[in-house]
Amino acid sequence: MSQPRTGEPLVSIRSVSRRFGDVEALQQVSLEIRQGEFFALLGPSGCGKTTLLRILAGFEQPDSGSVTLDGADLLAVAPHRRPVNLMFQSYALFPHLSVAKNIAYGLERERRPRNEIRERVDEVLATVGLTGLARRRPHQLSGGQRQRVALARAIVKRPRLLLLDEPLSALDKKVRAEMQLELKRLQHEVGITFVVVTHDQEEAMSLADRIAVLNEGRVRQVDAPVPLYERPGDLFVADFIGANNLITGVLTSDGLRVPDVGVLPCPAAPDRVGATATLAVRPERVRLGADGGLAGVVRDVTFFGGTTRVAVEVPGLDRPLLATVAGATAVALGDETRVDWPGADVVLLDGPDR
Secondary structure, X not given: OOOOOOOOEEEEEEEEEEEEOXXXXXXXXXXXXXXXXXXXXXXXXXXXXXXHXXXXXXXXXXXXXXXXXXXXXXXXXXXXXXXXXXXXXXXXXXXXXXXXXXXXXHHHHOOOOHHHHHHHHHHHHHHXXXXXXXXXXXXXXXXXXXXXXXXXXXXXXXXXXXXXXXXXXXXXXXXXXXXHHHHHHHHHHHOOEEEEEEOOHHHHHHHXXXXXXXXXXXXXXXXXXXXXXXXXXXXXXXXXXXXXXXXXXXXXXXXXXXXXOEEEOXXXXXXXXXXXXXXXXXXXXXXXXXXXXXXXXXXXXXXXXXXXXXXXXXXXXXXXXXXXXEOOOOOOOOOEEEEEOOHHHOEEEEOOOO
């Protein structure tokens, strides 16, 4: 059932645009999705990610642009003939059918031989760990088990491309974390290219090989999770992906000069001296109680178990600086402290987002 992971482009999306009345849902979107990868479309509500998914599935047609699969025009293929399957957010299981019958439904519609259907259903039941539940109805299953049935039904037809629309949104936090691991294992095992739509950045970061961040119908950045987090390409991505400290000022030969604050450490940028820029530094790079640095007052302490998030109000800055420390911390609300960070841990971005 598995296919080779060649890393070659499977889907090529070129200059795709889609408008609904006055709303430009997609604006000149271009992406490549590789064979065998787990690809995420990430962004806030209304960014265009679901419209793009529906175009891949065949439920929408773009106003302009092209989509190819293995070099062939995908837009010219009727939805039911595309080697593409879509797993709906609601799972859309038939309540009156057993687990096995739900999974077999698509194969029966194709009039596959009974022996082939039985073998493929048994195989996929084993893959998703539901062999003993084949005769149960959906109402007799947990949320995580229903999600596995929906996945099994989607992959039993062996599509080249599996589209998942917010696949874990109906699950509670603990089951969601378990199913993230399960999804990744399953994708690796069956070798099908997965494209997931989500607004949950943690979900995208934990699942995907690469992520396309969309906003207002445009692709802002495409990257693997680590470089996307550590080297955001613009202010939107820096602010949307994880927590970030964003401070705007003017670049000098010594750092970033911020009115009423001083010169803050950042990488040298001799060719940009005098330009407006925004410094982005992640909370885990910020040091509390540093010698020198910026003086401030602790305004919030939030303990997450493995880490603690501390918000420090610094005079002259329009929002508190965030610092993340391992474990618990000795600082408390109202304490005076100092914050600092290595200049090498800063990402410099062009001035305020336009």
